[in-house]
Ligand code: SF4
């Protein structure tokens with residue numbers, strides 16, 4: 001009887017130790033669901049969803065505090081992916097947060113730019129280079145097209161230019177035209 | 184001589200239509216007035232221009248340099264003047280223009296200085312650099328830079344070298360004609376490949392519907408001082424596909440997602456081998472190639488064409504006819520429709536196939552898939568085309584990839600046999616390009632996330648640094664002030680020090696204010712000056728009042 005209790009107690013201690021150790025050793029950093037949601041979001045960091053960036057929106061979705069249809073840059077496809085991940089029904093984009101636009105990058109008219117650095121401070125991904133009193137330039141490859149630099153510009157010299165289709169970016173179209181008759 | 188051959192799965196037997204263009208000898212196409220030479224003719228990075236508008240260039244002069252490892256140079260196909268470096272129509276199904284160098288030829292066809300290379304004395308890596316600078320790329324269709332393919336890598340070697348003379352696609356005969364007339368040079372190229380790759384087993388695979396090419400290659404091979412086995416393989420489309428040729432000749436299959444070099448085999452097209460021989464033994468860059476012009480033309484034949492020659496001039500040479508319904512670059516199975524006939528011949532142009540209603544009757548309307556699995560029987564890549572079609576159509580690209588979409592060689596066998604006439608390959612091309620685009624978007628999103636996180640980290644850090652700096656400054660100020668009363672022997676508390684600090688700041692502000700003398704007072708009337716004086720006096724009073732607000736007797740002066 002005593003031996004049995006002893007063995008059980010020892011076992012309990014041993015298992016407890018292992019569990020305790022693995023809780024520390026294999027600790028998952030952050031919120032794994034929010035991480036997965038964040039991986040689906042387009043990382044435009046535009047804030048159209050009502051949160052200050054994609055990550056906060058992902059966290060809000062994970063906590064059930066925000067709906068999945070608030071991200072216009074992600075489009076219907078993004079909503080579909082989020083619905084799939086969360087096991088809920090996809091729904092149309094919430095128009096209140098804006099509508100999807102063709103992918104664009106910001107362009108600074110360097111003749112008009114006064115070098116005030118306000119846009120640099122607004123850019124969420126540091127895609128504008130320049131210094132005080134020197135004209136600024138967009139690093140097009142890093143611009144997410146979030147439009148956050150437009151309102152702060154005091155001389156309205158920034159415009160959004162849709163990315164034109166060129167050969168390296170060309171995609172095969174869905175052959176629907178030929179398939180009209182196929183159910 | 185008799186080698187055991189293996190049979191790849193699937194395949195089809197479309198009508199060959201080869202004799203149309205093999206009955207006439209190879210003609211050199213005349214020098215056009217204008218050459219439009221695209222900078223993106225190969226897989227990998229497009230070449231970077233190294234000439235300027237207005238510059239005179241010589242035939243064979245490099246006009247754009249390779250950009251990176253997987254890239255290759257571009258050369259002037261004839262002498263003349265560079266008149267434009269801009270977007271021009273190129274042979275691409277999209278009809279989108281791409282960067283090209285346009286040369287107005289001067290008719291002199293004057294060569295740049297060039298000399299043979301002593302390849303045996305050269306460092307292999309140096310030799311490969313030379314080949315890259317000579318613009319060598321695979322002429323079988325994929326246009327992969329040859330210098331990369333000729334690099335066996337540090338640990339791998341390539342015991343088997345296969346020269347592909349299959350040319351299984353209907354209508355095309357440029358490789359056939361090349362083997363008939365330039366067998367010796369093709370094998371000179373093989374010797375160079377063997378030197379670079381260290382191959383011991385060298386096979387030339389030619390479909391048995393080309394007896395003349397087989398004969399000519401065999402007699403040329405007999406003259407060599409190393410063993411080259413010329414093998415006749417049964418004609419069955421797509422037997423000239425690299426993977427199919429490997430399986431037919433060796434019985435080995437290239438595993439899914441692997442390269443043939445992973446199983447010790449490298450494959451080159453006969454045209455590439457010929458170009459390699461010209462490059463090494465004559466120092467000539469890749470500036471021309473054989474092009475079959477056939478189909479709905481009066482005199483179907485093969486031309487030796489300078490890269491950059493507009494396609495319509497070749498069709499005119501071969502005799503254009505009424506009733507043309509379209510032009511394909513390549514054959515009927517894998518060729519791509521040309522949106523415009525001004526587009527130039529490029530390194531990938533093996534054939535210009537002119538279509539007519541009689542030769543290529545329009546396909547009936549596509550019907551739903553009846554799941555007959557004929558496409559699966561025909562697929563040489565052993566895929567399930569009907570499933571791939573279902574997933575691609577529904578946009579379920581993940582499942583399409585699970586079904587090995589990327590093993591599809593786009594040979595068109597499935598579309599060819601489909602009783603419902605579904606343009607299956609178009610769906611696979613669509614799915615592949617969607618997947619690539621998504622991967623690109625994903626990479627861009629990852630970059631944006633990283634940059635955003637770094638920005639947040641940077642802002643946090645800057646805030647902290649600023650706070651620290653302020654604290655340090657306050658500290659030193661306080662110490663400074665504390666030093667004065669300490670000298671007088673009085674102990675000063677922290678609160679006193681603060682008070683002193685504020686007083687000092689106030690005094691500074693005061694001094695500044697009194698420094699601010701009234702401006703623009705030189706030309707005022709005495710009355711105005713008097714007014715100003717009064718105002719100033721009032722101000723001083725108010726200031727004094729503000730300083731001693733608790734003394735009531737000064738409230739009513
Ligand atoms: S051949 Fe055509 S109809 Fe038959 S299973 Fe394949 S796609 Fe469907």
Ligand code: SF4
Pocket residue numbers: 558561562563564565566567568590591592593594595596597598607608611
């Ligand atoms: S096009 Fe692709 S799926 Fe169709 S037969 Fe060829 S390899 Fe198979």
